[in-house]
Amino acid sequence: MEKFAPVKRSEDGQPVRYLIVDDSVFARKNLARMIETFGGQVVGEAGDGVSAITEYERLTPDIVLMDITMPQMEGIEAAEKIVREHPSARIVMVSSVGYQENIVAALQRGARHFVQKPVKPEVLYEVIKYVMRDDGTAVRGAGAGA
Amino acid sequence: MRMDVIQPFINSADAVLAQGLGTPVSIENLSMEEEAYRRKGIAAEVYLAGEIEGRIIFDVDLGAALGLASRLAGVAVSETDEELVREAVCELANQIIGNAVTTLNDQGFHFHVRPPTLHTSEKGSKSSEDTEALVMCFNTSTGNVFMNVALRYHRQAPETAAAAG
Numbered sequence: 001m002e003k004f005a006p007v008k009r010s011e012d013g014q015p016v017r018y019l020i021v022d023d024s025v026f027a028r029k030n031l032a033r034m035i036e037t038f039g040g041q042v043v044g045e046a047g048d049g050v051s052a053i054t055e056y057e058r059l060t061p062d063i064v065l066m067d068i069t070m071p072q073m074e075g076i077e078a079a080e081k082i083v084r085e086h087p088s089a090r091i092v093m094v095s096s097v098g099y100q101e102n103i104v105a106a107l108q109r110g111a112r113h114f115v116q117k118p119v120k121p122e123v124l125y126e127v128i129k130y131v132m133r134d135d136g137t138a139v140r141g142a143g144a145g146a
Numbered sequence: 147m148r149m150d151v152i153q154p155f156i157n158s159a160d161a162v163l164a165q166g167l168g169t170p171v172s173i174e175n176l177s178m179e180e181e182a183y184r185r186k187g188i189a190a191e192v193y194l195a196g197e198i199e200g201r202i203i204f205d206v207d208l209g210a211a212l213g214l215a216s217r218l219a220g221v222a223v224s225e226t227d228e229e230l231v232r233e234a235v236c237e238l239a240n241q242i243i244g245n246a247v248t249t250l251n252d253q254g255f256h257f258h259v260r261p262p263t264l265h266t267s268e269k270g271s272k273s274s275e276d277t278e279a280l281v282m283c284f285n286t287s288t289g290n291v292f293m294n295v296a297l298r299y300h301r302q303a304p305e306t307a308a309a310a311g
Contacts (some may be wrong), residue, residue: 096241099251
């Protein structure tokens with residue numbers, strides 16, 4: 001997989017910390033592999049919206065990658081609950097269902113961005129850089145991507 | 147069966163398979179099926195409800211499923227990793243359906259999709275007059291992927307649509 005210039009936190013130069021939320025183990029593995037190529041650190045995973053909220057409270061990641069269609073609690077509802085408690089939370093919805101109503105609903109409830117599956121690494125990378133723009137720095141010269 | 151409803155599923159399958167496997171795919175054959183569905187490999191089933199109702203089965207040859215799982219996982223996946231291979235087929239179905247649903251919703255069709263489930267029985271339900279089954283075979287570099295589509299367009303009465311609208 002292509003290597004990208006690592007995106008780091010501007011405050012301390014540490015890798016960006018990610019929480020991946022998806023009911024598919026396979027999708028989580030795939031996203032985790034991409035995050036590695038961005039120089040990020042996966043600090044936790046969750047398979048549904050309820051666990052996502054618990055894991056967010058426990059880990060306070062820099063970015064949450066959140067699926068929409070999941071058991072127990074869907075991603076948009078979980079995003080809303082997280083943002084209500086943590087207004088600075090950066091949540092990126094990652095779903096194969098990307099019709100306009102869904103995207104608008106997610107953004108209205110606090111998600112910062114939307115990426116459609118199948119995820120292209122270069123698209124996710126640009127979204128991560130954009131979402132981390134207040135706090136992230138892409139270190140140049142470390143990879144061929146970007 | 148309305149082709150404008152089916153076409154997004156064909157386009158989506160073509161695009162997702164090509165991206166997932168990293169090689170072009172071709173539609174080998176296309177036929178209407180009247181008999182009950184017989185599973186050929188590892189299969190996932192997705193149900194739709196609303197203005198478009200019915201089910202779609204994705205049936206993947208073991209070779210194609212292993213190729214897909216290996217490609218997506220980034221490591222060689224063998225037959226012994228059954229769970230991972232099944233998971234890959236379900237994720238493939240999820241992505242194909244999700245992309246098609248996106249197109250159809252943006253075209254004004256409203257319906258819900260349930261998450262994919264493994265189709266483990268040897269036979270599926272028989273298609274009927276109002277849910278004909280269209281079977282497509284996508285030929286990939288590692289094997290065949292069959293998509294069995296049995297959908298019905300459930301038109302809303304004008305007054306119902308207006309009330310909902």
